[in-house]
Amino acid sequence: MGEVYLDYNASSPLDPRVAEAMMPILTDGVGNASSVHRFGRRQAAAVDDAREHVAALVGGRASGVVFTSGATEANNLALQGAVEASPGGRQRMLVSAVEHASVAGTARLLADYGLVKLDVIEVTSGGFVEPAIVEEMLRDDIVLVSVMAANSETGVLNPVGEIAERVRATGALFHCDATQMAGRLPFNMEALGVDLVSLSGHKICGPGGVGALVGTRQSLRRLEALLHGGGHERGLRSGSLNVAGIVGFGAAARIAAEEREQESETVGALRDRFVSELQATLPRVLQNGDPSRRLPNTANLCFVGADAEAVMANMDPVAVSIGSACSAGSIEPSAVLLAMGRSHETAFESVRFSLGRFTTQGDIDLTLQRTVTAVEYVRIMTG
Numbered sequence: 001m002g003e004v005y006l007d008y009n010a011s012s013p014l015d016p017r018v019a020e021a022m023m024p025i026l027t028d029g030v031g032n033a034s035s036v037h038r039f040g041r042r043q044a045a046a047v048d049d050a051r052e053h054v055a056a057l058v059g060g061r062a063s064g065v066v067f068t069s070g071a072t073e074a075n076n077l078a079l080q081g082a083v084e085a086s087p088g089g090r091q092r093m094l095v096s097a098v099e100h101a102s103v104a105g106t107a108r109l110l111a112d113y114g115l116v117k118l119d120v121i122e123v124t125s126g127g128f129v130e131p132a133i134v135e136e137m138l139r140d141d142i143v144l145v146s147v148m149a150a151n152s153e154t155g156v157l158n159p160v161g162e163i164a165e166r167v168r169a170t171g172a173l174f175h176c177d178a179t180q181m182a183g184r185l186p187f188n189m190e191a192l193g194v195d196l197v198s199l200s201g202h203k204i205c206g207p208g209g210v211g212a213l214v215g216t217r218q219s220l221r222r223l224e225a226l227l228h229g230g231g232h233e234r235g236l237r238s239g240s241l242n243v244a245g246i247v248g249f250g251a252a253a254r255i256a257a258e259e260r261e262q263e264s265e266t267v268g269a270l271r272d273r274f275v276s277e278l279q280a281t282l283p284r285v286l287q288n289g290d291p292s293r294r295l296p297n298t299a300n301l302c303f304v305g306a307d308a309e310a311v312m313a314n315m316d317p318v319a320v321s322i323g324s325a326c327s328a329g330s331i332e333p334s335a336v337l338l339a340m341g342r343s344h345e346t347a348f349e350s351v352r353f354s355l356g357r358f359t360t361q362g363d364i365d366l367t368l369q370r371t372v373t374a375v376e377y378v379r380i381m382t383g
């Protein structure tokens, strides 16, 4: 029996074309990209080419791309970097209630250290941030506001442009974690008025362990580096570059930009058919997150009366995920679903299905079958 991978939001498979683009660097790519000899210059040229593609994916400039080890580091750099570059100045930070742990945790730590006062922006029951709520919270001492483009658990989209417009008027930096959005739906940081964007290679069928913070000339000047050393990446991220990873990230960004529209249509149709057939077959299947403003690849479903962990365990060989996480020996419900006003019970009964480039109708057929069997079994066993 074939395996089915429906956990693209956690990590997507490496596109063979990306692997092919990385191969020459892995096998023949000699030299530090900072070295001035011909070997180093060749590596630097490959990095610069990737920089163009990564920038183009989000409507930024190549000169604004700071390569990092992933979106986690990009988010840390944006938040911590902005606070450290603004000592004694603006010292309040606004972060949405549904951010990834690398934003939420960093903001909390900065607040615990007494470096910022943290205000959390609540979301609607549909899982998105209302621009009017942000507007009410804005003041003139805010260093940075962080609101993600698309949520990894629900796929729900935020009205980034409307929020950015309001934030910019206060002079605060506006950071947007576009890790799940990039490559799936159009995102143009310049048109939206976003100052800093976080991205990750392995969410767009590129390699893991590489990502970027993309800024503007002005916004990058308002950051302090986290990693100090040889002054790479405009002094914002020291460390010899991961050339093969960066080249793979660039290739993935290029392919995503070229194929995004068609891919989203195909994947969206598969996702919609999956959800409607599931709801037609199984009673009491609820959707988490506003379905009218959502990534085309994501469905977060609550199977009422069926524990999500038990459902997932019975779905093998279909890989999906649950938002609840094991923390210090006890299972914690998804903070995202709780922030949307869902009960603990609903959070523990919710499963995320995330599709992508290589998902087929056959995958969906098997997933439907396994999901129905698993949910019915768990409901009977625990009902």
Ligand code: PMP
Pocket: 009, 010, 069, 070, 071, 072, 073, 075, 100, 102, 148, 150, 151, 152, 177, 179, 180, 199, 200, 201, 202, 209, 210, 211
């Ligand atoms: N932000 C979001 C929204 C994510 O979904 C993820 C990955 N789960 C990250 C940041 C972290 O990305 P990385 O794995 O590249 O550190």
